[in-house]
Amino acid sequence: xxxxxxxxxxxxxxxxxxxxxxxxxxxxxxxxxxxxxxxxxxxxxxxxxxxxxxxxxxxxxxxxxxxxxxxxxxxxxxxxxxxxxxxxxxxxxxxxxxxxxxxxxxxxxxxxxxxxxxxxxxxxxxxxxxxxxxxxxxxxxxxxxxxxxxxxxxxxxxxxxxxxxxxxxxxxxxxxxxxxxxxxxxxxxxxxxxxxxxxxxxxxxxxxxxxxxxxxxxxxxxxxxxxxxxxxxxxxxxxxxxxxxxxxxxxxxxxxxxxxxxxxxxxxxxxxxxxxxxxxxxxxxxxxxxxxxxxxxxxxxxxxxxxxxxxxxxxxxxxxxxxxxxxxxxxxx
Ligand code: UT7
Numbered sequence: 001x002x003x004x005x006x007x008x009x010x011x012x013x014x015x016x017x018x019x020x021x022x023x024x025x026x027x028x029x030x031x032x033x034x035x036x037x038x039x040x041x042x043x044x045x046x047x048x049x050x051x052x053x054x055x056x057x058x059x060x061x062x063x064x065x066x067x068x069x070x071x072x073x074x075x076x077x078x079x080x081x082x083x084x085x086x087x088x089x090x091x092x093x094x095x096x097x098x099x100x101x102x103x104x105x106x107x108x109x110x111x112x113x114x115x116x117x118x119x120x121x122x123x124x125x126x127x128x129x130x131x132x133x134x135x136x137x138x139x140x141x142x143x144x145x146x147x148x149x150x151x152x153x154x155x156x157x158x159x160x161x162x163x164x165x166x167x168x169x170x171x172x173x174x175x176x177x178x179x180x181x182x183x184x185x186x187x188x189x190x191x192x193x194x195x196x197x198x199x200x201x202x203x204x205x206x207x208x209x210x211x212x213x214x215x216x217x218x219x220x221x222x223x224x225x226x227x228x229x230x231x232x233x234x235x236x237x238x239x240x241x242x243x244x245x246x247x248x249x250x251x252x253x254x255x256x257x258x259x260x261x262x263x264x265x266x267x268x269x270x271x272x273x274x275x276x277x278x279x280x281x282x283x284x285x286x287x288x289x290x291x292x293x294x295x296x297x298x299x300x301x302x303x304x305x306x307x308x309x310x311x312x313x314x315x316x317x318x319x320x321x322x323x324x325x326x327x328x329x330x331x332x333x
Contacts, residue, residue: 002239004184011134012181012327015076015173017069018294019062019147020051020166020281027163034159041163046257050166050282053149058092060101062169063145066290067102073328074173076141078106081173083139084113085129087122087146087286089199089315090153091115102145112139118189119197120253120314122146122286123170127310127322128185130174142174146286153199155213164255165214166282170290183307183323186236188228193317196220221317225255228319229263233311236321244268247323248306249296253313254278254288263311275301285314302326 005011026049027038041047053062063086071078084106086099099113118125123146130142147169154162201211229252237243250269252260257278264274275292284291289310296302306326313319 001188002186002235004240005131005135005182009135010177010179010181011131011174012177012324013172014175014177014328015070015072015074016170016290016294016297016328017066017073018168018170018291019065020168020291021053021057021062023052023054024049025052030163033156034162036159036163044258045164046279047163047282048279051168052151053167057149059088059090059147059149059169060092060098062149062167063098063102063147063171064105066147066169066171067106067143067145070143070171070173071106074175076173078108079110081106081108081111081141081143083130083133083142084108084111085116085126085142085144087116087118087126087144088148089117089119089122089285090149118314118318119316120255120283120285120288121312121316121318121320123289124310124312124320124322125187125318128187128320131182131185134174134176140176143171144174145169145171146290148285148287150214150285153212153214158213160218161214161216164283166284168281168284168287168291170287170294172290177327179327180325181327183325184236184240185320185322186232186239187320188232189316189318191316193220193224196224196317197315222256222259224317225259225313226262228313229253229259229311230266232319232321233263233267233309236323237309240323242307242323246307247273247309249273249275249302249308251275251289251292251296251308251310253311254281254292255283288312304329
């Protein structure tokens with residue numbers, strides 16, 4: 001699916017907030033569980049540490065503070081939100097949705113609220129849906145949250161997955177704005193690659209042995225990621241009649257610094273226009289892009305008028321890009 005925003009109602013991000021668990025887990029700590037090393041993890045992934053939720057922390061415990069911060073920055077009350085989408089593969093529970101839990105806590109009594117599952121691409125899918133609902137006149141103010149507590153799905157004996165992921169969440173408020181905001185989106189899915197990154201035994205399909213841990217063919221996902229980050233970005237740029245030179249800030253999914261470097265080189269993005277924070281958080285799945293946006297804002301690298309390109313990819317296999325003109329002033333809360 002690819003589309004260019006139609007002129008008329010401009011929609012943009014007007015508030016941004018993030019939350020990660022307090023607990024930092026270093027590579028050295030992980031090497032107490034599995035046969036790995038700080039050196040291997042840094043060299044192959046660029047990751048130094050990640051945040052891990054406590055036993056008491058569920059997704060909504062991260063999503064709620066992130067949402068409250070985003071609302072505060074936008075100057076919007078919970079009751080004024082009429083759409084809440086939580087992109088996640090680790091909701092508090094299958095139902096009620098985490099979005100409904102968040103809506104209740106925020107007093108968003110008029111909001112449609114649902115969770116969305118698109119792996120690490122979830123935030124990009126949710127952003128496109130939020131945009132579409134606002135541009136189509138179905139909603140006036142949306143809260144789009146991306147976050148995961150993937151540590152709940154770890155096999156703590158599997159070094160091939162354990163070292164990559166971390167926990168975190170980010171939230172944005174979407175509203176109509178007077179100037180250009182979102183410019184276009186490109187989203188896709190290739191179910192044929194589904195078993196490259198999956199969680200068998202987590203739904204209605206019965207497996208011989210119930211298995212509730214992430215399973216991944218790292219090399220296959222690596223090949224997919226390096227191809228799709230470039231393809232999706234090029235497609236959305238072409239659709240919006242822009243080139244990579246128009247992009248002021250590139251925010252790729254934070255999965256692996258080698259994947260990001262490859263995409264950056266192929267696309268021809270100068271390194272000072274790329275946001276990287278996978279070293280501090282690992283791959284936080286749907287939290288990855290909002291956390292990177294927040295870091296860029298905090299570092300004063302994101303200012304009104306800048307063209308921002310974001311591309312996510314993940315389980316499904318799925319991918320998604322968005323281009324927007326940044327409209328918000330001020331640091332993330
Ligand atoms: O949102 C999407 C989420 N998933 C991803 O982004 C994953 C994409 N894939 C990757 O990032 C990389 O494929 C990995 C980081 C997972 C692996 O890196 P790689 O360079 O593709 O390594 P590899 O799988 O080819 O393994 C190289 C060696 C193997 O040993 P041998 O067979 O050469 O003796 C592995 O057994 O490294 C070994 N290995 C490890 N060694 C230490 C695999 N994992 C580890 C580890 N620590 N954690």
